[in-house]
Amino acid sequence: MLRALEIHDMLIIDRLDLAFQPGLNVLTGETGAGKSILLDSLGFVLGWRGRAELVRKGATQGEVTAVFELAADHPAHAVLAEAGLPAGDELILRRVNTPDGRKTAWVNDRRCSGDVLRALSDVLVELHGQHDDRGLLDPKGHRDILDTYAGIDAERAACRSAWDTAQAARKALQAAQTGLDAVRAEEDFLRHAVRELDTLDPQPGEEQELDARRRLMQQAERIQDDIARACQALGTEGAEGAMGDALRWLDGVADRAEGQLDGALAALDRAMTELGEALSEAERCLDGLQFDPGALELAEERLFAIRGLARKHQVAPDELAALADTLRARLAALDAGDADLARLRSDLSRAEAAYDSAAAALTAARHGAAKRLDAAVSAELAPLKMDRALFETQVTEGPAGPSGRDTVAFTVATNPGAPAGPLNKIASGGELSRFLLALKVCLAQTRDTALTMIFDEIDRGVGGATADAVGRRLSALASGGQVLVVTHSPQVAALGDHHWRVEKRVVDDVTTSTVTPLDPEDRETELARMLAGDTITPEARAAARALVTPKP
Secondary structure, eight states: OEEEEEEEEETTEEEEEEEOOSEEEEEEOOTTSSHHHHHHHHHHHTTOOOOSOOBOTTOSOEEEEEEEEOOTTOTHHHHHHHHTOOOOSEEEEEEEEOTTSOEEEEETTEEEOHHHHHHHHHHHEEEEETTOOSSTTOGGGHHHHHHHHHTOHHHHHHHHHHHHHHHHHHHHHHHHHHHHHHHHHTHHHHHHHHHHHHHHOOOTTHHHHHHHHHHHHHHHHHHHHHHHHHHHHHSTTTHHHHHHHHHHHHHHHGGGTTTTTHHHHHHHHHHHHHHHHHHHHHHHHHHHTOOOHHHHHHHHHHHHHHHHHHHHHTSOGGGHHHHHHHHHHHHHHHHHHHHHHHHHHHHHHHHHHHHHHHHHHHHHHHHHHHHHHHHHHHHHHTTTTOTTOEEEEEEEEEEEETTEEEEEEEEEESSTTSOOEEHHHHSOHHHHHHHHHHHHHHHGGGOOTTSEEEEESTTTTOOHHHHHHHHHHHHHHHTTSEEEEEOOOHHHHTTOSEEEEEEEEEETTEEEEEEEEOOHHHHHHHHHHHHHOSSOOHHHHHHHHHHHSOOO
16 A cells, blocks of 8 residues: 655645555645645656646756555565566655656666556556546446456456467468468479479489499490400419419429528419409409490489489489478378368367357356446445436447457446446536446455555535545445545545645745645544635534544
8 A cells, every 4th residue: 555655846846745544545625735736746656647747846856756565465566576676565666757858767766667657556556536547437447347346257267268279279270271272382393293203213322323333334445455454464374374384483493492482482372362363353343344335324314314303403412312202291281181171170160169158158247247236336326316327337249359259338327318328428527426436336345455546536516415425435445455535525534534634835926735634633623624614613613523523
């Protein structure tokens, strides 16, 4: 709740330090004394959009500081965590405005944006008044208000989950359809390419192998004669025969050489072995060069076919086999596409049916809650002297979304037979205030007591017993929480737990606004002024004393 509000150099406020309390806090004063400036200043530090020129004349800057007390489970902690700001059991908001309109804000001594202030404002303060476009008068929030009153969080969660599932199924079907359409657009190409690749059936490494064989066959005719002559020179008619003769001759005389030929014989023996291996390799090469003349043509034809197909598909020859696998997979997906689409359509149909069921459950719950809310508001309107007015919560079909298919609007008709319309379009100022109060009282059972509620002259246009009824309802709303009310009604002010008087003073031709907390005696005087005007009579004091005396 709001604990303190410090205002420096804002409009006609020089310096104000206010300490608010739990319960019903009442601010009273003459028209123009500065009560609205207090709310403007609070709205300024909370990031609300309001007056452009707020800095007091002659001041270098205006500054407002608001201090809130936070419970451990207060929703403001989540806002602070998301913004990366420090949190504790106390929240200090400070905002500065310069005469040229520049604004700077801090949260717990950390710089922050106006968006962060407004996000905190949503969980800290709730303003109600004739010109309030943030709360009950905003039709955009009526559905959420009705849902909170109805207590249908589980149904809303189920509907959101069903919506998300249906959206995912719809996206999956669209993606599959788009992919299938793209594949179908190139079906002829795919089938031709796969046929061509399957017919050729290129293998990894085959292109290099064919190229090597082709070059070898091209060289064969030129090297065959030399290899044949080499084989002849190495054979029995050449080196092998001559070395054989030398080996026989030396071996025949070796026993008479007293061992001196042993080395030569061993060397010749080794040479004969090496010579035989050389001859064998040369002959094997020569045999390998014997090929069918058509083989070269066949090898060249396949080599050129592989290279041409690789160029066509802009891949390396060794990647053709993998490309064939990829294209076959795309064709398989195409062939299975209709079955996949049928399955995805079935998934979407089930998801949409689940969403329809969840949305219908929400609609039924909202219609039931709307009737209960209408009856409750009507019961509250009677003590507020509006028993002939009609409040109706209209639940109509709207666009589908995560929260169902319903559009909710609070409408009123101030006179029997008159057409119903939006709250802020049909009701007058005083009527609007009472409609808002009645509605807020009915919603009190579901309200967040962490919120500080502010009512700006919500009792305008009423008096007597009606004003007393307004005050009692404001007091009930303040039970267990905090309510700030700006009022001109003595009946409302008399029910406050804490009372401040707002006054305007002129000193040395300078106008300033001050706010004074009232003790019981001063409070009696203020209530008497509100009853009698400038001249406070004994009768007015007696009436004021009667207002604050607890009723038996």
